[in-house]
Amino acid sequence: MATLTVDRPTLTPETAPAAPTRRRPRGLTGTLLLYAALLILSVIIVAPLLWMLSTSFKTTGDATAMPPQWIPPEPSVEGYTSLFADAQAPVLRWLANSVLVAVLHTVLVLVTASAAAYPLARMHFRGRNVVFALIIATLFVPGFVFLMPNYLIVDQLDWLDSIWALVVPGAASAFGVFFLRQFFASLPEALEEAALIDGANRFQIFTRVVLPLSKAPLATLGVLSFLGSWNDFLWPLYVLFNPENLTLPAGLSTLRGSYATDYPAIMAGAALASIPVLILFAFVQRYVIAGVARSGLKG
Amino acid sequence: MTATTPVPAPVRAVASVRAGDPGRAPHRPRAWTPYAFLAPFLLIFVTFVLAPALYGFWMSLHNWDFFLPEQPFVGLQNYVELFTPGALVAQQFWESMRATGIFVVLSVPLLMVIPLGLALLLNRRFRGRTFFRAVFFAPYVLGVSVIGLLWQYLLNANTGLVNGYLTQLGLDEKIPWLTALPWVWVSLVGVTVWWTMGFNSVVYLAGLQGVDENLYDAAKVDGAGPWREFVHVTLPELRPVILFVLTMTILASANMFGQSYLLTSGNPSNETRTAIMYIAQVGLEQFRMGKGAAMSYLLALLLILVSALNFVFLRQKER
Numbered sequence: 001m002a003t004l005t006v007d008r009p010t011l012t013p014e015t016a017p018a019a020p021t022r023r024r025p026r027g028l029t030g031t032l033l034l035y036a037a038l039l040i041l042s043v044i045i046v047a048p049l050l051w052m053l054s055t056s057f058k059t060t061g062d063a064t065a066m067p068p069q070w071i072p073p074e075p076s077v078e079g080y081t082s083l084f085a086d087a088q089a090p091v092l093r094w095l096a097n098s099v100l101v102a103v104l105h106t107v108l109v110l111v112t113a114s115a116a117a118y119p120l121a122r123m124h125f126r127g128r129n130v131v132f133a134l135i136i137a138t139l140f141v142p143g144f145v146f147l148m149p150n151y152l153i154v155d156q157l158d159w160l161d162s163i164w165a166l167v168v169p170g171a172a173s174a175f176g177v178f179f180l181r182q183f184f185a186s187l188p189e190a191l192e193e194a195a196l197i198d199g200a201n202r203f204q205i206f207t208r209v210v211l212p213l214s215k216a217p218l219a220t221l222g223v224l225s226f227l228g229s230w231n232d233f234l235w236p237l238y239v240l241f242n243p244e245n246l247t248l249p250a251g252l253s254t255l256r257g258s259y260a261t262d263y264p265a266i267m268a269g270a271a272l273a274s275i276p277v278l279i280l281f282a283f284v285q286r287y288v289i290a291g292v293a294r295s296g297l298k299g
Numbered sequence: 300m301t302a303t304t305p306v307p308a309p310v311r312a313v314a315s316v317r318a319g320d321p322g323r324a325p326h327r328p329r330a331w332t333p334y335a336f337l338a339p340f341l342l343i344f345v346t347f348v349l350a351p352a353l354y355g356f357w358m359s360l361h362n363w364d365f366f367l368p369e370q371p372f373v374g375l376q377n378y379v380e381l382f383t384p385g386a387l388v389a390q391q392f393w394e395s396m397r398a399t400g401i402f403v404v405l406s407v408p409l410l411m412v413i414p415l416g417l418a419l420l421l422n423r424r425f426r427g428r429t430f431f432r433a434v435f436f437a438p439y440v441l442g443v444s445v446i447g448l449l450w451q452y453l454l455n456a457n458t459g460l461v462n463g464y465l466t467q468l469g470l471d472e473k474i475p476w477l478t479a480l481p482w483v484w485v486s487l488v489g490v491t492v493w494w495t496m497g498f499n500s501v502v503y504l505a506g507l508q509g510v511d512e513n514l515y516d517a518a519k520v521d522g523a524g525p526w527r528e529f530v531h532v533t534l535p536e537l538r539p540v541i542l543f544v545l546t547m548t549i550l551a552s553a554n555m556f557g558q559s560y561l562l563t564s565g566n567p568s569n570e571t572r573t574a575i576m577y578i579a580q581v582g583l584e585q586f587r588m589g590k591g592a593a594m595s596y597l598l599a600l601l602l603i604l605v606s607a608l609n610f611v612f613l614r615q616k617e618r
Binding site for chain 2: 138206230267278
């Protein structure tokens, strides 16, 4: 046990080398066929995104020219400048709102879910099973049930048309509590016992022993919460009104009307909303994929 | 053991501060400690999950118009109305349920089969696996708003890339992808598959990697080819994951809103207006919230039933 380290593969499966997979492709033909299939699929996935980026640098005329032009014949930033100049479509403001909302939401999810998961994993207290069962039960209730009542509650709190309507209501993450509770319960209890004997209180053990050991699942939950908030569409569409207050998803949907066929401007907006998450995803994809994969194994 | 583990170093620092406190025995936290940990979560949970779940049901029992000074109690009338033939609300509601149903029936099989094939490809050992896995997952991290704007442009009948290439291939007619049946369904389902297949693939892939290697070896010894291996080893071993993906996908498809809202606006003549879209219109645009809430509860009940059935099925087969 003396060699116990934080990076034990059992604690962080997502950082472990991929399990050895069976079946090598058979021979050279097999390998070529496999790569051919993967390449074709990749093109189907990536081409629309490249088209978006390419169009955002075109002139309005070139954007609808046939046959399609993949490289802008006259590269132009008109799409971006016309969008930036439009007071009715303050995209940079939307971008800032989206970042602020997603960051605050993620922090709130991580703090509340981890704090709630710890006693559920480690302490015995009256009402524990009831609380846990209630939290789990809400995992099965579809989100649209909360739409109207939460609209009224948010209205009562005077949060309509403010970022708080987006940050707080979705922050009670039942999935987060369940996910972290399972992880905390799998940690070796000896570490916490040692700290207890040394006189640390529960809060100190939580912040200085448990949380530092839980970086990987916290990162996974954090990234999933960030993406969920960043991409949320229905709720912001109905609780935000002032163009200044919109997030990117709600704002972008208004471009359809006002920019109709000004595709370079619309694609510039879409690119602006995509590039930050795609870059984020490139860096943290293993946490995202670990979280998604885990959801299936637990189910 | 404690002395050599790297982790408790900061704890030792804490311990030295608290060394003069021998009174409390370990393992005996104060009675309120667990509740203090739970409090922040429970505050949000009760306010925005538990209370609204009950509040919504309460609303559905009233004629709850946002702008009326009073919301009279009407009992189950909002629900009864949904089952009254000839009532406009009932007609429109079931029309939207039909749209959601069509979408579920068309999208779920594709979202079950294509990602499974993709996962089988990705489960082989080759250079660049992680890269391809990330590429296929990438569209999923983009929100429905980006997907909607992008495909509205790509599928535009006159100026879109898709019809542009079809014309080059010799197709004279311009396909009305976003304005006419049955093309609207092809578009909505196709875009959704493009957008979310990577998600299901990753879940399948995790399941595939958990399949016991020895089973394949045993199958090989028995002379099973790749197809029989798939049918007799992979599929049965994957059953729990398949049922999980099925449940998740049905729920996700039944919740469809953004694609219809952004790509077809529910057209032609409300054919693609989904249940969620109609509920949002009734509740949050016309503010007839009692009716909207009743519809939400009806649909939720249906979906909970579907998930429950799936889980019962899973349990039964496991025995």
